[in-house]
Amino acid sequence: MLLTEFPPELLLSLPRYLRSIEDLLSLSSTCRTLYRTCAEPDPKIIPGLVAASGRIFFRPHPHFVIAATARQLGDWAVKHDDHRYLLEVAIQGGVEKLLELAIDVAELTMEDIRKLHAFKSDVINPLNRRLDVASGPASGDPWTVCNDPETTLLSWVIYGELFHHSFELAYSPLPEHKPLSSVTRYKWFVYCMPDVNSFNYMEFEDQPPFFKEYDQKKDDRFQQLSMSQAMREMLNRLLWEHELQSTPSFQEIPGASREEFIRIVMHMGMKSLAILVPGGPERLREDLDRIAKGIIALEVGGGGDDTSLLKFVDDRWLGAPRFTLETDVGFSLWANWMGEDEDEDDSKLLMEAIRSPPQRKVPVE
Incomplete structure (x- = not known):
């Protein structure tokens, strides 16, 4: 009996037994029957197939796959306290553990994969070349350099995608779910952008086990x-x-609010980098208009008050909801605390929380 003579329901299940996206592409290209049945597999299984091919087709691995799924991961986490806990556990295990959770939670379609490859070629590759010359190994700087520009760019994307709820507070009505906590955000820097300096300034007694396995010649230990x-x-x-x-969006916003507009656009994940390539602002005009109108509406309606935002998020370490990736790195890398009143005790407690295992909330009966 030929494989193509199997019942359609069996053929449709074949992708579940494949090891990688290469296997899927090879299988679907063998004949028309398998193309029709395997070309659009269940979106739940594609992240795992993509991750298995990460070191070949989705480099840098695992950052590229995490960047593709980080927004879904954040959306999943904010909906339930137990999800927040599981995300924090994964983050504390480093990028490989975060990838495992993303594979379990996220969905991707073959159209998503095509868009990812377009994003890589149209956005990441040209920006990688620019960053390499500006501050990477190609800069010729004998001192501190951006060791891995491509991974750095994707870390920028992951930050904006995973924590997008926090930035949307600045131009959207208060959502149903609170954004991810400051502790979770800082843990992402410390454990998923590991750095020797960070572990020292965060006063770790010992480096995490996964970091000890980093190859000093191959892996960036100063991310x-x-x-x-x-x-x-x-x-x-x-x-x-x-x-x-x-x-037009920038011109529409009052001068005093333009800094906030820039702050938000800088942290839109994939779209924040897409802005930087030729034609980017025009292609993302609808997104820019939505952000500008949201900022203006909140200002006119009085909804942009920091006090109400802080009360909603209930996060003692947020300080003021105007943080950026730069201010976050300033703390996680050098312990430069920018919180309210620059309270040293507050920063010490935050460092302790970063070093500590996540705490699972016990449901109230």
Whole structure:
């Protein structure tokens, strides 16, 4: 009996037994029957197939796959306290554990995969070349450099995607669910952008087990320092302001609110980098208009008051809801606390929370 003579329901189940996205593509290209039945598999299984091919087709691995699924992961986590706990556990295990959770939670379609490859070629690749020359190994700087520009760019994307709820507070009505906590956000920096300096300044007695396995010749052991250098030389407010200042959305916003507009656009995940390539602002005009109108509406309606936001998020370490990736790295890398009143005790408690295992909330009977 030929494989193509199997019942359709069996053929449709074949992708579940494949090892990688290469196997799926090879199988679907063998004949028309298998193409029709395997070309659009269940979105739940695609993240696992993609991750298995990560070191070949989705580099840098695992950051590219995490970047593709981080928004879904954040949306899943904010809906339930137990999900928040599981996300924090995964983050504390490093990027490989975060990838495992993303595979379990997220869904991807084959159209998503095509868009990812387009994003890689149209956005990441040109920005990678620019960042490499500006602050990477190609800069020729014998001192501190951004060791891995491509991973740095994808870490920027992951930050904006995973924690997008926090930035949306600045231009949207209060949502149903609170954003992820400051502790979760800082843990992402410390454990998923591991850095020797960070572990020292966060007063770790010992480095996490996964970090001890890093190969000093192959792995960047100074990922936050790389990000810090990238921000100093290229990925900073002035870069986005240059791209945005001629857009109708930017012109529409009152001068005092333009800094906030730039802050939000800088942290839109994939779209924040897509703004930086030729034609980016025009392609994302609807997104820019929505953010601008949201900022203006909250100001007119009095909904942009920091006090009400702080009460909603109930996060003692948020300080003021105007944080950026730069201010977060300033704390996680060098322990430069920018919280309210620069309370040293507060920063010590935050560092202790970052070092401590996540605590599962007990449901109230």
